[in-house]
Amino acid sequence: MDDHRAQVEELLADYRRSREQLVSVQRELAAVSGRASSPDGTVTAVVGGGGKLVALELSELAYRRHRPEQLAELIVRTVEAAGALAAEDTYRTLSAVLPAATDPAAVVAGTADLKPDEYEPQPAQQPARRRVDDDEDNEQRESWLDSELIDRRVR
Template sequence: MTTDHRAQVDELLADYRRSRDQLASVQRELAGVTATATSPDGAVTATVGARGSLTGLELADAAYRLRPGQLAQVILRTAREAATEAAERTYRVLGPVLPAGTDPEALVRGTADLRPDEIAPPPQRRRAVDDDDEDFEQRDWLNVETSGGPR
């Protein structure tokens, strides 16, 4: 191997090691991303990880004065707020290491290189009236005769 080739190989290996170190650093930063939000009344505090998964939930005494449905809504709103902040932090970690013009949010969502028509859900297929499939929503299960069942 000539000296020029050896120098190129050494340079490529050094670039690879720098890239790998940078990736490891980004992975550590991403693993450490968390966000916490507290409801306006202070009743609920939610903490989420980088992917928006709930990792902590604190309920103040005021939370127990809420009706169950209200409490559930406050928890969901507060967790969503924390997840939004965690996502923003994730985008800030990724932004500097992505190629110019790459949208970190679209990359995380998995839509970075997709067109809107590729992301849209497929159209719903309408059932024909004469489909062989039964419509189980309209079935009265109490009056159906089955072998060995009530008549």
């Protein structure tokens, strides 16, 4: 009986250590962020865990130097750069607790134990086209024309 109790105590101790490690990793993941600025310094973005944009700063010069479409593109590129830095931080945090051969990016993407054909998009199937008879097509045209005539008369 004492052997059994010792095994249970050992299992509980392992569980507690694993749980503490999980709490620590969760805290680190909650603190993940990436910060990037545009080359000209007019846009700064901060992206948190999960790729969520948490801050966006535009300098006064941003509106003067860039036309709206250029500024929009600059914002998107800057947010992407910040997101990439946050993702690297996430992968680094996870690498410390995952088995050596495990790809942290695949774990985050949810594809770690899947084969590419299980998660890559499949080509869309085209629905079978129904052949419309000439009479049916003419009826559709006439009803459309009739409604156009009615609309014109109402005005």
